[in-house]
Amino acid sequence: MKNKNYPEPNQNLDFAKMEEEILRFWQEEKIFEKSVEIRNFNPDLSDDNISPVLENCALKDHTHCRHEARSTLKQVQRRLHEARQEFVFYDGPPFANGLPHYGHLLTGFIKDLVARYQTMKGKKVERRFGWDTHGLPVEMETEKELDVSGQLAIQQFGIEKFNSACQSSVMKYASEWEHYVTRQGRFVDFKNSYKTMDVSYMESVIWAFKQLFDKGLLYEDFRVVPYSWACQTPLSNFETRMDNSYRQKASKAVTVKFELEKSPFREKTFLLAWTTTPWTLPSNLALAVGKNIDYAALKKGEEILILAESLIEKFAKDLGNFQKVSTVKGSDLVGLKYKPLFPYLIEKTKNSFVVLHGDFVSTEEGTGIVHLAPGFGEDDQLLCKANEIPTLCPVDEGGKFTSEIFDLYPIQLKKPIYDEAFLRKNCDPVDAQRDKTECGLYQVIQPNSPSKFLPKRRSQKSASSAGLGINHPSDANASPSLFFKEGSASFEKGGGANAPEDFSSQSLSLKSRQVFDTNDDIIRYLKSTGVWLKTEQYLHNYPHCWRTDTPLIYKAVSSWYVKVTDIKDRMVELNQQINWIPSHIRDGQFGKWLEGARDWSITRNRFWGCPVPVWKSESGKIKVFGSIAELEKISGKKIENLHRPFIDEIVFEENGEEFKRVTDVLDCWFESGSMPYAQIHYPFENKEWFEENFPADFITEYIAQTRGWFYTLMVLSTALFDRAPFKNVICHGTILDENSQKLSKRLKNYADPLTIFSTFGSDAMRFYMISQPVMRGQELRIDKEGKAIRDVLRIAIKPLVNAFNFFCMYANADGILAKKIELKRQFNNTLDRYILSKLKSTVEGIDKAMINYDTVTACEEFNQFFEALNNWYIRRNRQRFWKSEIDEDKQNAYDVLYTILLTMCEAAAPLLPFTTEFVWRSLSFEARK
Structure with a gap:
């Protein structure tokens, strides 16, 4: 009976089930945690406690670590420490009040494969997850849950209760996120995740604000900005350029x-x-x-x-x-x-x-x-x-006209008493007499100033065809119309029996109406006053709120601004130091955006967010604070919560003046842009580590973040540290359905990612996405049934598994125990020399591609190799495996194939973590032992 040294081949491998088993192994053995811990330098580590760590080193980030286990762990750690082999990447914080979609998953795949690759290169890669917990998405969701809408309603409901509800709902889908992220095969540290609502995070944010203020890079102004009347808040100019808004x-x-x-x-x-x-x-x-x-x-x-x-x-x-x-x-x-x-x-x-x-x-x-x-x-x-013309803005927070835009309506005068002196001075006797006896007097007046109104002189005969117009008190001296003193006539709103036919067209009620709803009435009114010439339909691209999809208005509001224009030239210079993938983004979409950068409105008149750390006196004096210690000193209170309304309760006096906090909160983009230092509570903690490890080695998000997170990181990093915030960045494209429509829960035009995972596996989705031009900033279309993902399973993943099954089947039949060979070893067999040469060039090609963050090329190298392996090497070598005698030639064939499978699993581990783990552990004698 021959020994079976390898698993029985499974021609019908359930990839989803296999992945779940691998996932359990990773979790039970704490593989991710160990891949980080083993790279922590411990000068006190003795030889006695090296072995337990090595025994648990069957890592996927794994194989390189296992390979290096041939030397002592202490030597490995010392080498890594001396070389400062820490690879830093920023995990951009998503909102946790919605489920992840394909775009999130693609970004996650990229983050994971880069981190795995760098770990296998011997670097320490911490992967701390983060949550974006402030801002409009949370507030809008909470408004729906509480059935309150608008700032006044929230204030009446109670800011404390509202913010408490925001805090309760913000992590609503956190467990689902963890499930999705874990199931896709990402190694992530959820236990030590950061949240933008954490007091430590917020303290670093207000520190950044204070630094900008001290540098003279902040100012307050009443300026026109994009404004979401649906959310009742201004938006940054870059927010209108994101997500195809x-x-x-x-x-x-x-x-x-x-x-x-x-x-x-x-x-x-x-x-x-x-x-x-x-x-x-x-x-x-x-x-x-x-x-x-x-x-x-x-x-x-x-x-x-x-x-x-x-x-x-x-x-x-x-x-x-x-x-x-x-x-x-x-x-x-x-x-x-x-x-x-x-x-x-x-x-x-x-x-x-x-x-x-x-x-x-x-x-x-x-x-x-x-x-x-x-x-x-x-x-x-x-x-x-x-030109010294004031900025007047008679529209409220909800996009409705204020009382300044009072109602205009026609008035019918009853029993008018004429000012005879005015008549004699301004009207000829015939006209005056005719008006007194024949004229039905109608006029548009100011209802909030009833002592001043001016009836237009007109005859009943022409009333149906002539516009009434508007007369204002300031026109009295120049007007040929009849003038009525206060109390000289009674009037009624409406028409009466003798009202002209166009009487109703003269009324105009705009007050308290949403501005977009008034266009037709304004046009009608302009027609009636004789100043209208033309109305036409105009089709144009118009900015919409990224949260509510309602059309924005541009509206003057008071806000604090970062003087981006003062540092934009420096940002353009620093941008040249960044390696952008695709490369055209550097001087194209991002570079052009930097060249045209404008000052950034960073405050919002909302409730759930990091407070603007500014206190004002009635005389306009300003105090800015950048730490909890400063606030505690000035207030004499212990501060444990920086949110409203608690922070608003800090009121103090200085030189006889009372200072109160401005009510605004910071733009959540300011918070996410502070992530590099705020996540570690810099400068209050981890000061040395941050200054040694900033900027990040790598970052990735979809391409619209060139106007979002990438941009805010760049602004704050330049302003605070005079450095670019990251060294390498992948801007992947957007994901659409097969009809080029945006993926939408409402349209139900995409499959639940968990369904894809349970049908084809996570590796299939990963390999499909990272092998497509979406990795180079182009769009990716995914069909609802996942046919393209299924094809990847057949074309890319199964060739590896088929080669593995072939090896196991014949090696078990022959009782062979293969050994891994050195790639430089010389073989007599031409096919062996060919495939080993191709293996060497493929591994080098994958490595070079990964160094350059080129996953598309890495995937192409992988596919091309297994095409050659299965359809050339194995097919033409079958006689060597089939022959009965086990000679050196046959042993060489097994050793070569065994070496190929192990080597390709190591090289492709970041691309196919589950499948390569399965094959590698099945073949590796040490892992199986």
Whole structure:
């Protein structure tokens, strides 16, 4: 009876079941923990306690460690320590209030394979998991659970209760995450995971804020920023560029007429302006032209209309019959005053309703004249501010008009008492008499100022066809209309029997309405007042909230900013030191983004987050704190929680002034960008280790993080340490379904990853993903049934298992105990020499690819080798294995195949950790013993 030295071959191997058995082995033997511990240098380690460690060294990160066990553990440790062989990578924190998707899994596969590879190279690689626990995703989820919405509702509910609910829900799916991550074969330290809500983490974050403040890189300003009215918070400009947050949106673009106060012509003169946001017109405070642009004055009926000369053709159909009167430069229009379209903001500014020069004005679209609402446009605000026009923003946190945009509605006067002196002065007797006897008087007034209203003079006969318009008290002296003193007439809202047909078109109620819902009413009103020219559908890419998918607005808010513009040149320089995969990202997507970097709004008017460590007095004095010790000293209190509302309770006096904390919290991107030092509580702990091991050796995320986490890491690292935050980075692409749609739980267009794991195994998914162009920043399409993953199992993984089964079957039949040979050994058999040469070049190719973070090439090398092994070497060597006598030639054949399998398992372990572990442990005499 011949000895069977190897497992019985299994032609129907259940890969999922096999992986689960390997997983249990790793967990029971604490393989990951040992792969880290064995690389900790212990100068007190004696020879007596080396053996137990070596016995438990059947590691996957394993084989290299086992190979080096030939020398003493103490020597290995000392060599690693002296060479400072620590490989640092940053595990970007996901939100734990949602389940992982394919994108998370791909990122996880990459992190794991790089860490495994570096561990097998003898380096110590700690893999501490992290959780992003603050920010909008958590707050929005909690709002749904509590059925509260909006800042006022949360404040009424109670900030303490709300934040407590956030804290309870934030780790809702932590156990599921751990299951997914573990099942995919990742070696991860969950026990020592960091959370952005940890007090130690938050203390490092406020330290970073204080450092930036002391360096003069922070300032507070009231500026226009992207704003999510659904989440009631501003967003960073880079957040609008992530995750394809731009969507095609059909907007109603409107062209309106602004009447000049003093017409240079006999006729009334109007400037034509075009906007895709009609809801901003009530907040108009100025117009902008290009001083070098040619503008044409066109006579249409009894009006003169002015627009860019090059755009006349575009409006020819809408203008109908017109005659070009003259051409002027934009510089000739600068300084002209015009009449406001609406009465809302007239009394709030003295320098408004004027034509300005703007460098941003072009003739590519619109009319060549830009309407400016400084509360809702970045360019608008900058230009208006330069001309001493204030930033007025009559829209609240929820994107609704405030009471400044009061209701406008028609009034029917009852039994009017006329001011005869005014009539005699301003109206001829015939007109006055006719108005007194025939006119049905209607007018739009300011309901919040009932002592000042101005009825328009009109006749009932023309009421159905003529617009009523708006008159404002400031127009009284110049108006030919009838003037009524306070209390001289009673009035009612509505119409009455004699109301004109267009009476209802004169009412305009915007207050407390969401701005996007008011566009149609504003356009209707503009038509009724005679200043509307054209409405058109305009299809454009428009930014949406990354969390709620609702269209953003641009809105002026108060926020703290990082002066990114002060350090962007340095960031561009440091970026050249980073090895980007794919390489074009360095000077392309990321490099260009850095070149155009703008100051970063880092504060949010929300509740669940790291507090802005700023205290203010009523006189505007500021105190900034960067540690718990400083806060405890100034407050005299023990501080154990930095969250609201506890941090808000710190109030102190200094030089007779009371200081209270500003209510904002920090942008969660500021927190995640602080991860390198905050996760280890730097500088309060681990100072020496951080300064020796910063920057990280490696980092990976999907490509949109060039505008997200990679960017915030770069900003803070440059500002705080004048260093790039990482040395090597893989930017993988996005994963879509087979129809190129984004993977969506709602659409149910992708299979649960756990289903794939239980059907084909994790290795199949891993190898499929890391062998695709998605690793080079391109898109990856996954079919719902996982057919492509199944094909990888057949094409890439089974060839290894088939070669293993072939070896086991014939080695057991012959009672052979194979031994691993040196690759440099010379063989007489040509096929042996060929396959060993190919093995050597393949191992070198895989190693070179892995050094260069090129998993696609590594996978290609693996596939090509097993194609040659199975279809060339084994097929043409069958007679050597089949012959009955066990001679040197036959032993050589077994030794060569045995060596190939072990060597390829070691080389490909990061690519196929479960399968290579299974084969290696099945073949390795030491492992089986």
